Amino acid sequence: xxxxxxxxxxxxxxxxxxxxxxxxxxxxxxxxxxxxxxxxxxxxxxxxxxxxxxxxxxxxxxxxxxxxxxxxxxxxxxxxxxxxxxxxxxxxxxxxxxxxxxxxxxxxxxxxxxxxxxxxxxxxxxxxxxxxxxxxxxxxxxxxxxxxxxxxxxxxxxxxxxxxxxxxxxxxxxxxxxxxxxxxxxxxxxxxxxxxxxxxxxxxxxxxxxxxxxxxxxxxxxxxxxxxxxxxxxxxxxxxxxxxxxxxxxxxxxxxxxxxxxxxxxxxxxxxxxxxxxxxxxxxxxxxxxxxxxxxxxxxxxxxxxxxxxxxxxxxxxxxxxxxxxxxxxxxxxxxxxxxxxxxxxxxxxxxxxxxxxxxxxxxxxxxxxxxxxxxxxxxxxxxxxxxxxxxxxxxxxxxxxxxxxxxxxxxxxxxxxxxxxxxxxxxxxxxxxxxxxxxxxxxxxxxxxxxxxxxxxxxxxxxxxxxxxxxxxxxxxxxxxxxxxxxxxxxxxxxxxxxxxxxxxxxxxxxxxxxxxxxxxxxxxxxxxxxxxxxxxxxxxxxxxxxxxxxxxxxxxxxxxxxxxxxxxxxxxxxxxxxxxxxxxxxxxxxxxxxxxxxxxxxxxxxxxxxxxxxxxxxxxxxxxxxxxxxxxxxxxxxxxxxxxxxxxxxxxxxxxxxxxxxxxxxxxxxxxxxxxxxxxxxxxxxxxxxxxxxxxxxxxxxxxxxxxxxxxxxxxxxxxxxxxxxxxxxxxxxxxxxxxxxxxxxxxxxxxxxxxxxxxxxxxxxxxxxxxxxxxxxxxxxxxxxxxxxxxxxxxxxxxxxxxxxxxxxxxxxxxxxxxxxxxxxxxxxxxxxxxxxxxxxxxxxxxxxxxxxxxxxxxxxxxxxx
Ligand code: BGC
Numbered sequence: 001x002x003x004x005x006x007x008x009x010x011x012x013x014x015x016x017x018x019x020x021x022x023x024x025x026x027x028x029x030x031x032x033x034x035x036x037x038x039x040x041x042x043x044x045x046x047x048x049x050x051x052x053x054x055x056x057x058x059x060x061x062x063x064x065x066x067x068x069x070x071x072x073x074x075x076x077x078x079x080x081x082x083x084x085x086x087x088x089x090x091x092x093x094x095x096x097x098x099x100x101x102x103x104x105x106x107x108x109x110x111x112x113x114x115x116x117x118x119x120x121x122x123x124x125x126x127x128x129x130x131x132x133x134x135x136x137x138x139x140x141x142x143x144x145x146x147x148x149x150x151x152x153x154x155x156x157x158x159x160x161x162x163x164x165x166x167x168x169x170x171x172x173x174x175x176x177x178x179x180x181x182x183x184x185x186x187x188x189x190x191x192x193x194x195x196x197x198x199x200x201x202x203x204x205x206x207x208x209x210x211x212x213x214x215x216x217x218x219x220x221x222x223x224x225x226x227x228x229x230x231x232x233x234x235x236x237x238x239x240x241x242x243x244x245x246x247x248x249x250x251x252x253x254x255x256x257x258x259x260x261x262x263x264x265x266x267x268x269x270x271x272x273x274x275x276x277x278x279x280x281x282x283x284x285x286x287x288x289x290x291x292x293x294x295x296x297x298x299x300x301x302x303x304x305x306x307x308x309x310x311x312x313x314x315x316x317x318x319x320x321x322x323x324x325x326x327x328x329x330x331x332x333x334x335x336x337x338x339x340x341x342x343x344x345x346x347x348x349x350x351x352x353x354x355x356x357x358x359x360x361x362x363x364x365x366x367x368x369x370x371x372x373x374x375x376x377x378x379x380x381x382x383x384x385x386x387x388x389x390x391x392x393x394x395x396x397x398x399x400x401x402x403x404x405x406x407x408x409x410x411x412x413x414x415x416x417x418x419x420x421x422x423x424x425x426x427x428x429x430x431x432x433x434x435x436x437x438x439x440x441x442x443x444x445x446x447x448x449x450x451x452x453x454x455x456x457x458x459x460x461x462x463x464x465x466x467x468x469x470x471x472x473x474x475x476x477x478x479x480x481x482x483x484x485x486x487x488x489x490x491x492x493x494x495x496x497x498x499x500x501x502x503x504x505x506x507x508x509x510x511x512x513x514x515x516x517x518x519x520x521x522x523x524x525x526x527x528x529x530x531x532x533x534x535x536x537x538x539x540x541x542x543x544x545x546x547x548x549x550x551x552x553x554x555x556x557x558x559x560x561x562x563x564x565x566x567x568x569x570x571x572x573x574x575x576x577x578x579x580x581x582x583x584x585x586x587x588x589x590x591x592x593x594x595x596x597x598x599x600x601x602x603x604x605x606x607x608x609x610x611x612x613x614x615x616x617x618x619x620x621x622x623x624x625x626x627x628x629x630x631x632x633x634x635x636x637x638x639x640x641x642x643x644x645x646x647x648x649x650x651x652x653x654x655x656x657x658x659x660x661x662x663x664x665x666x667x668x669x670x671x672x673x674x675x676x677x678x679x680x681x682x683x684x685x686x687x688x689x690x691x692x693x694x695x696x697x698x699x700x701x702x703x704x705x706x707x708x709x710x711x712x713x714x715x716x717x718x719x720x721x722x723x724x725x726x727x728x729x730x731x732x733x734x735x736x737x738x739x740x741x742x743x744x745x746x747x748x749x750x751x752x753x754x755x756x757x758x759x760x761x762x763x764x765x766x767x768x769x770x771x772x773x774x775x776x777x778x779x780x781x782x783x784x785x786x787x788x789x790x791x792x793x794x795x796x797x798x799x800x801x802x803x804x805x806x807x808x809x810x811x812x813x814x815x816x817x818x819x820x821x822x823x824x825x826x827x828x829x830x831x832x833x834x835x836x837x838x839x840x841x842x843x844x845x846x847x848x849x850x851x852x853x854x855x856x857x858x859x860x861x862x863x864x865x866x867x868x869x
Contacts, residue, residue, distance in 0.1 A: 002541035002551070002561070004583055005652035006615035012072065015650065019620040019643045020227050026636050027224035027231035029336075030627035032244040033301040035209065039152065039193045039216030041238025041303055048089025050148045050191065051081065052183060054137050055158030055199035055221075057094055058101060062223045062569040062624045063201050064131055064162030066657070066785075067674045069570035069621040070544065070591070071226035077156050077199070080229020084237055093144045097137055104135040128164025136172055137179040140186050153191040154236075155184060156221075158199040166264050166713045167202070167668040169254050174667065175205050188214035197221045197232065201624055201673025202664070203250050206294050220244070222630065223673060225569060225621035241303045241335035243362070245407060247629035247677035248664050249283050250295040258285040258441070263666040263712065270715035271800040275723035278440035279730050280353060281665055282678030283408045287354035290447040297679065298340050298357070298407035300630075304330030304368065306337040310404050311373065313415035313462060317470045320378040320417065322359070324404060328366040338362045338632040339404065341376055342411055343383055346398025346419075347445060350385045350726070354448045355403060355411075357681050358382060362633045380417075380471055381425045382681070386726045393426040395419055395471065401458065409449070413457040421468045427475040428774060431765040432725050435757035440724060478773045482840040485510045485847075495558035498854060499861065505854065508557060509847045514839060516557075518828045519550045520846040521810060523820030524561070539563055543585055544574030544617065546657055546785065547819040549849060559853050564703070564782075564818070567658025568674050568690075571619040571647045581611035590614065619647050625660060625686070629676035634689040641693020641702070648700040654856050655747050657703045659690045661735050662710050662751075670713035680731055684738025691743035699859035701746025701852070704739050706784055707771070708732050708760060710751030717787060718799035720754040728755070733770065740775045746852060747780045750814055752787050759804035761787050767813035780848045782816035783809055790821030807831035811838075815845035 007013065033040070059076035062068060078088060088094075115126055157180060161167050171177040176184070187194045193216040196209050201223050209215045219242070224231050234240040251257055258277035264270055280288055283297035311323040324339045339362075342355040361374035383400060384393040397419050405411025487493070487510035489503055497503035509517070524540070525547060539545035545565035553559040566572035578589035588606045622628075622640045631637065644656055660674035661683050669675075676683040691702040709721040709732050723732070739745060748771065750761040760766055761783045771777045789803030806827040809817055817824045831837035 003652065004579060004585075004615060005542070005650065006577070006617045008613060008615060010614070010616055012618070015646065016072065016618055016620065019646070022639060022643055023225055023620050023622050024227040024231050024234070026631065026640050027227060027623045027627065028234045028240040029631040029633055029636055030222055030224065030244050030623050031232070031235050031242050032220040032222070032246055032299075032630055033217070033242040034206070034220055034295055035215070035218040036301055037216045039195060040219070040236065042152070042236050044085040044237060045149070047149050048087040050145070050153040050187070051078070051088050051090050051156070052093060052137075052140060052153065052187065053156035053158070053180075053197075054097065054134055055156035055197065057098060058134055058158060059156070059228050060158045060160045060199055060201070060223050061225050061228050061621050063160055063671070063673045065128060066163060066546065066566040066572065067569055067660070067671065068162070069225070069572050069619060070575045071570065071621040072575065072618040074226045074621070075229040077197070077229045077232055080231070080233040083230060084233035086233075089148050090144060093138065093140060100135050100138060105132065108132045128162070131162055131165055133160065133172070134158070136177045137183060139179060140183050145190055150190055151192050153187045153194050154197065155187060155194055156197045156199055157204070159201065159204060161201060161670040161673065163671050164713055164716065166670045169668070174203070174254055176208060181208065184208060188212060195219070199223060199228070201626060203248060203667035205254065206250060207253065210294060222624065222627035224623045224627060238303060238333065241333045242300065243302060243336035243338070244627075244630040245298050245300040245338050245632050246295055247297075247626055247679070247682060248667070249286050249293045249297045249678060251286070252292065252294045254667070256286070256291050256293070257666055259666050263668055264714050270712075270719060273712060273719055273721050274438060275709075275721060275727055276439055276441060278724060278727045280441050280443065281663060281731050284353035284356065287408065287449040288443040288447065290449070296407050296409040298338070299409070300407070302333070302335045302337070304328050304333040304335040306335070306366070306406070308337070308339060308404065308406060310414040313402060313464065315417060315464045315466050318380045318472070320380065320402070322376045322402070322404065322414070323373055324361075324376065325371050325373045326363050326366060327371040328368050331368050334365050334367045336363050336365060337406065339374055339376065340407060340411065341378065342403040342405070342408060343378070344401040344403070345383060345385060346396055346400065348396035348398060350387050350394070350396065351443060352385065353443065355408070357408070357679050360632055362631070380466065384425045386729045388725050390424070391428045391430045392424045393428075395423040395425060397422050401461070413454070413461045415462045415464055416458070417464050417466050419466045419468060423468045423471045424473045425471060427473060429476070429478060429769065430725070431769050432728050432756060434722055434724055436722055438722055438724055440727070476774050478769055481838070482844045484840040485843050487511060492556070495850070495854060495857060499857060505847055505850050508850060509843050512846065514829055514832050514842065515825070516553060517839075517842045517846040518825045519552050520559070520849045521816055521828065521842065522550070522824045523547045523816065523818040524550055525819035526822055539565070540585060542573060542652055543577040543590070544572060545653060546572070549816065549853075559850060560857065562654040562853060562856065563652055564655045564657055565648070565653045567644065567656050568625050568660045569623070570621045571644050571651065571653065571656065573617040573619055573651060575616065575618055577615050577617075578608065578612050579615060580609050581613065586612065617651050619651075624673045625676050626673055628690070629682060629686045634685055637686055637689035638693035641690040642696060645694040645697030645700045648694070649697050654699060654852070655701050655703050656694055657705060657749060659687045659702060660705050661687045661739065662706055662708070663732055663735065665711040669711055680734035681738070683735035684742070687735060687739035688742035691739060691745045695743070695746065698862060699856040701779070703747040703749050703782065704736060704745045705749035706751035707736060707748055708751060708766065709755050710753050715799070717752040717803065718801045720757060720801055722756060737775050740771070740777045744777075745779060746855070747782060748777065749782050749784055750787070752784050754801055759787065761804035761814050762808040762812050764812040772813060780815045780852050781813055782818050783814055785819050788817055788824055790817070790823040807837045810845050811841050813845070815848045
């Protein structure tokens, strides 16, 4: 019987209150003011105001699927405004929309049940492929406006998306719906000013707002977790001055994005995805191909204004140091600014984008008229490009132009670094090669973005010579086949022996049978992961967690099970559950895992035994990853990680299945809200900050995911991402590399897709050569859920590419197959038996899992010791 960590107290705890307040503070920093003619901030009027839009009551706190967090409550926009003293005069319209939504939900549920009964499909799969979406908004009628003051209307646009399906360029998704368009037109006619708030997880079309003077302000609220409405009110009223900056480029129109026509479903082919735009993702594309964005990467307004002055740029050995003074030149509002440094690399044998983000710093609060100075350090090796011909990272000789500004299109040239000869910074082996010819985009420097004073600035800029000799070349040595472990220990060695230092992990591993080793490498879900549980609900020890590692070796070896729970917008657990008096969790009692669908499906609800106890696991829904990235404040992001780490400790969770750190390659990816940015450097830094916050808590670890090139959701398990080695390394792996090198997450999750013809879960090159040999990753690698097709995730008969192979996972260095099935165990054992998988590989993976258990046990001992002192 597993230990229950959950609370028996239903009432809101001090920890919940404290973390909600912290989360509100973080959320206010992640909102981006896109447009403001002075209408914001608002003074709270005495009369009722006009507030319309899908997001007023149906505020989206974060997307769906495993990225959704089951918080106790959500403060929607309506509540937030009311708590902030606003009176709302649009109840009849809001009530009409409520009625529409519940009707819509009822018919969705009926359809859901009918489809499940007809197809015998697992509920989770149906829901992922056919997610519920709120209906279009009702048209505003004359009666809705009667008696309302006409100086200002607020319009809240909400969007949702989630894993398993991508977004579409249609009304109500990327585009405005018909209802939204006509409502906005009505409001622009009837009101002096309209303020639009975007409660969205990713980019939507903004043409209507940009080109309409009646729309006085547009605020990207983003999706902010359970304190959403309260945080929004803080910004609208000016209690907090907005300081968020975009972490992705917002295009003028969808077709301006590089892979607009070929992305996923757009060209009808969801089996093969060709990364033909190469390294030109996000602003790298817009800046290098002469496309003007609506709102550039790094952009955001404030209620105040700031002046940036670069005091000095110096190069010392292998790094660059900038001192920049920021002055608040406004006269009313205290606020924060983000200094961003971009570098343009020299033309050479490897083509370069116009510029890349190389460093940044967010200031603290600056009062009007006051200044603050920030220091930004940039490692010269971070400016290297990957040269496929020589399989090395190189700094090509030439000039590196250093640009400092408030966003990617506002910078000024502050220095030029001069490197007189090529330098190889890291020598690697050739790997991850494409499985077909990829016709990558080629940029013409004549089309690069420029501005009127650029040439003048360049000519006048300070020249700094960099000594090529000062930069070291690192040469990577790659692993050989693992050696079979053996032991001289005759007695049965347990984890306690290792803890007391009388034996080593190797002794246990050597003594374990193949079956025991395989159990350690396969999660514990049995009897159908898809039908009996929703995503992220396969743990028996901690209801609502995504999975457990084996408990089979507790009695014989003292190897306890680990609990793994989702993220990234907080800790995803069931809010409540029921256990009998002995502490056995009773499935089907307490919070429904499937939102009440069990009853509709006629699934029996077990009787509540005498003495049963209710448990509570209320966690904080923090802002989505994109909103965190938009803060550009790494300390604050580590606080978000700290909130999660604290709750992991409380509920006995070892690994948090987050941060998600795929690159936002195209705005239609259904999971972009779970990811930080289109830029690998920013993504890597945000992930490192999050991991640091989580791993401050003893025995708790982060799991970065989904490694790698998991950039679309339709057909995600059977999609083949085709890309060149340079594109893979510079854009899609770079963030992971930074996170591993800066913060050593305890674990990493592979993706569902294939990369150049091989499931990432089965890629030795990715998981051993790159991750462990090149980056020195020390933790456990696990698969994404069901990627081997075990349990009842029936092989997709009609898919071009099948599932990954369990034994190949182990051989590749993928230590843990999740959520695990008996088929996975059997497949591994059969390959060992028939000589296809060397036992040494199985030992290596099992050893890593045991080391993680050991780490957790050690931290629990230290905790006990500390509490006994
Ligand atoms: C998602 C992962 C998640 C896992 C467990 C999968 O469907 O892709 O991100 O961690 O489920 O819930």
